[in-house]
Amino acid sequence: MNKATAFNVLAGNYDAAFTESLIGHAQRRVSHKWLQPLLTGKPNMRLLEINCGTGADAFWMANLGHSVIATDGSPAMIDKAKQKTAVINLFGKPNFQTCAFDALHTTFQNQQFDAIVSNFAGLNCVSPADMKKLSTQLQSLIRPGGYLAVVLFGKYCFWDSFYHLLKGQPGQAFRRWTNKEVLVELSPGVQQPVYYYSVKVIKRLLLPMQLIEKKPVGISIPPSWLEVYMQQHPRLFQSLVQWEEMLGNSSLVTSLADHAFLLFKKEAK
Numbered sequence: 001m002n003k004a005t006a007f008n009v010l011a012g013n014y015d016a017a018f019t020e021s022l023i024g025h026a027q028r029r030v031s032h033k034w035l036q037p038l039l040t041g042k043p044n045m046r047l048l049e050i051n052c053g054t055g056a057d058a059f060w061m062a063n064l065g066h067s068v069i070a071t072d073g074s075p076a077m078i079d080k081a082k083q084k085t086a087v088i089n090l091f092g093k094p095n096f097q098t099c100a101f102d103a104l105h106t107t108f109q110n111q112q113f114d115a116i117v118s119n120f121a122g123l124n125c126v127s128p129a130d131m132k133k134l135s136t137q138l139q140s141l142i143r144p145g146g147y148l149a150v151v152l153f154g155k156y157c158f159w160d161s162f163y164h165l166l167k168g169q170p171g172q173a174f175r176r177w178t179n180k181e182v183l184v185e186l187s188p189g190v191q192q193p194v195y196y197y198s199v200k201v202i203k204r205l206l207l208p209m210q211l212i213e214k215k216p217v218g219i220s221i222p223p224s225w226l227e228v229y230m231q232q233h234p235r236l237f238q239s240l241v242q243w244e245e246m247l248g249n250s251s252l253v254t255s256l257a258d259h260a261f262l263l264f265k266k267e268a269k
Contacts, residue, residue: 009187011054011076019056022231023224026241027217027259030248031119031151032060034215034261038115038147039064045114048141049094050101051122055081058094061117067092071107073100101126105137115147121259124153124194127181131195131205139209145268148209151217154257155198159222199255202262209264214251218258220244 010017018024039045039061049070052058054077058070072078081096099107116138126134138148157176164173175182181193203211220243222230230237247253254260 006186006190006192007072007074008076009190011074011080014054014077014080015056017227018224019054021224021227022234022237023218023221023227026221026237026244027224028056028119030217030221030244031259031261032057034213034217034263035117035149036064038149038263039066042114046112047115047117048108048113049117049119050099050104051118051120051125052081052094052096053077053120055084055094055096057117057119058096059084059088062092062094065092068094069097069108069113070094071097071099071104073098101134101137102130104134105140108141111141112143113141113146114143115149116142118148118150120151121153121194123150124196125192127193127195128197128201128205131197131202135206135209138206139266142209142266144266146266148206148264148266150202150262150264151259152202152262153194153196154216154218154255154260155196156255157223157258158219158256159226159258163226199260199262206264209266211262212265213261213263214254215261216248216250216254216257216259217261218244219247219253219256221258223258 043065045066047061047066047068049058049068052070052072055070058068062068070081075098078096078098085093142148153176155176160176161173176196181195183191184194186192199214220240222240
């Protein structure tokens with residue numbers, strides 16, 4: 001099963017399971033908090049979003065007044081995103097296109113963008129060998145002085161380690177620490193290889209772009225697999241959201257969070 005087909009199985013329930021969930025909504029707000037300074041005060045930036053899913057980030061960026069092309073390798077995800085354009089009233093609407101990572105260069109040949117955005121671990125589905133190839137493609141699509149903003153899984157997620165150690169599950173507790181692929185079940189019978197990158201490793205793979213900012217996304221807001229528990233304990237969840245506001249400003253805890261926001265800049269000529 002190819003990657004596009006693998007993520008097709010998530011499209012129908014993706015918004016309910018993540019985008020509109022307590023945890024998904026809260027973590028997305030944090031990712032927008034770190035991304036917004038890049039997008040504010042710069043009118044009509046030309047943006048390319050990759051692994052856009054059902055379009056939540058693309059609509060948000062378009063609502064800020066930017067020109068957004070949003071892509072995903074899953075046709076079903078793109079279909080869901082396009083359905084929303086008919087019901088969401090915005091000044092400008094994103095242009096959604098089905099496009100896998102390895103087709104970006106040919107699809108947008110001779111085009112450049114002010115920034116490329118990848119939210120919520122899309123790049124964690126790319127192997128280290130393919131990441132270097134993808135890095136070359138992405139850099140060719142970013143104008144000199146432009147940016148790449150990515151949100152990846154945190155390598156040493158505190159929640160994973162703490163919770164699963166309490167449950168007596170050391171294999172699960174440290175699954176992100178490995179440098180090998182980890183098979184993650186998307187749905188019964190459908191697995192996706194996932195690669196957990198440290199900040200140091202992803203910096204090397206994305207050279208010569210330079211990392212200029214890193215921030216945690218989900219240092220106290222837990223991973224989505226705790227959604228049911230958090231729905232049952234809303235006061236605890238609100239406390240965790242407040243703690244995120246206090247702890248989340250420190251770049252030192254980036255790798256301990258569920259996700260890491262990383263902002264890279266391409267050298268200006």
